[in-house]
Amino acid sequence: MSAKDRPAYFMIQDAIEQARIQPGGTFVEASSGNTGLGIALIAKQLGYRSKIFVSKSCSKEKIKVLIQAGAEIEICENSNGLHDFHSTQFRAQSFAATHPNAYFTNQYYNTQNICAHYKTTGPEIWEQTQGRITHFLSGVGTGGTISGVGRFLKEKKADIRIWGVEPEGSILQHYLQYGKAPKEISPFDAIEGIGRNFVPGSFDPQPIDHIFQVQQSMTKLMARRYLAETGIPSGFSSAALLACLHTYHNEMALGPAHTVLLFFPDHGSRYVSKLYADSLDFKTASSTL
Ligand SMILES: Cc1ncc(COP(=O)(O)O)c(C=O)c1O
Numbered sequence: 013m014s015a016k017d018r019p020a021y022f023m024i025q026d027a028i029e030q031a032r033i034q035p036g037g038t039f040v041e042a043s044s045g046n047t048g049l050g051i052a053l054i055a056k057q058l059g060y061r062s063k064i065f066v067s068k069s070c071s072k073e074k075i076k077v078l079i080q081a082g083a084e085i086e087i088c089e090n091s092n093g094l095h096d097f098h099s100t101q102f103r104a105q106s107f108a109a110t111h112p113n114a115y116f117t118n119q120y121y122n123t124q125n126i127c128a129h130y131k132t133t134g135p136e137i138w139e140q141t142q143g144r145i146t147h148f149l150s151g152v153g154t155g156g157t158i159s160g161v162g163r164f165l166k167e168k169k170a171d172i173r174i175w176g177v178e179p180e181g182s183i184l185q186h187y188l189q190y191g192k193a194p195k196e197i198s199p200f201d202a203i204e205g206i207g208r209n210f211v212p213g214s215f216d217p218q219p220i221d222h223i224f225q226v227q228q229s230m231t232k233l234m235a236r237r238y239l240a241e242t243g244i245p246s247g248f249s250s251a252a253l254l255a256c257l258h259t260y261h262n263e264m265a266l267g268p269a270h271t272v273l274l275f276f277p278d279h280g281s282r283y284v285s286k287l288y289a290d291s292l293d294f295k296t297a298s299s300t301l
Pocket of ligand 1: 044046047151154155156157158204205247248250277278
């Protein structure tokens with residue numbers, strides 16, 4: 013399971029309520045894997061089919077669980093947004109438009125994405141920290157999590173800091189600062205789930221104070237260090253938050269008076285081959301010595 017099951021559930025529920033899909037129809041989504049899995053599992057439970065478009069950077073583990081969940085999958089060249097014919101988003105939209113009783117949930121532009129986090133994740137964080145939270149740190153992909161949680165928390169406590177994290181080379185930091193995309197947009201080292209080279213409609217800059225950029229190499233390093241120190245394999249984008257703390261420690265000026273929440277949306281089991289395969293080999297190797 014992942015935090016993205018929430019938007020998946022809200023988008024499906026809304027589509028059914030609004031009669032945008034009939035029983036037995038196909039839910040279609042473009043996803044780095046997690047939203048797709050939420051859609052696939054919920055669709056199956058409710059008697060619908062699912063067709064998920066993932067990019068070729070999607071981990072083997074996620075593809076495997078998607079197939080197990082009954083999704084039909086198509087692997088696309090990239091997730092560069094609707095304007096790119098080879099993107100997950102274009103292929104998903106095109107599939108839904110050309111197949112009867114197929115509905116594109118479209119997490120990048122669906123209001124239910126932000127709404128799910130505004131109505132569930134935000135209040136849960138507020139309750140579980142008993143209102144003591146002072147900083148919220150979250151990876152940014154579609155923007156749904158940070159926009160929904162940020163909106164809720166700022167309504168509760170206006171001076172709370174809402175901080176995003178994306179890979180170096182992604183454009184949302186620039187968009188937040190200047191209100192437009194940078195002139196030069198180039199490919200960047202991917203951290204699954206976060207970072208974009210277009211601005212999703214579900215990214216609401218309003219509650220966000222700052223977006224930090226981290227290196228993929230530092231993220232991988234931090235994932236392994238966290239595993240070594242805690243025994244917990246974190247997800248890829250979760251490790252990006254650790255890389256962020258490590259890189260911007262001084263600038264963040266955090267102290268004992270602060271309650272900082274790091275939002276880990278999934279877990280390391282989905283990235284064994286990408287992040288931990290060597291350390292597992294190492295463990296296996298050392299146990300056989
Ligand atoms: C692992 C992971 N981290 C972070 C995110 C980003 O969340 P959001 O799309 O709400 O910005 C996603 C989104 O799919 C994700 O799958």
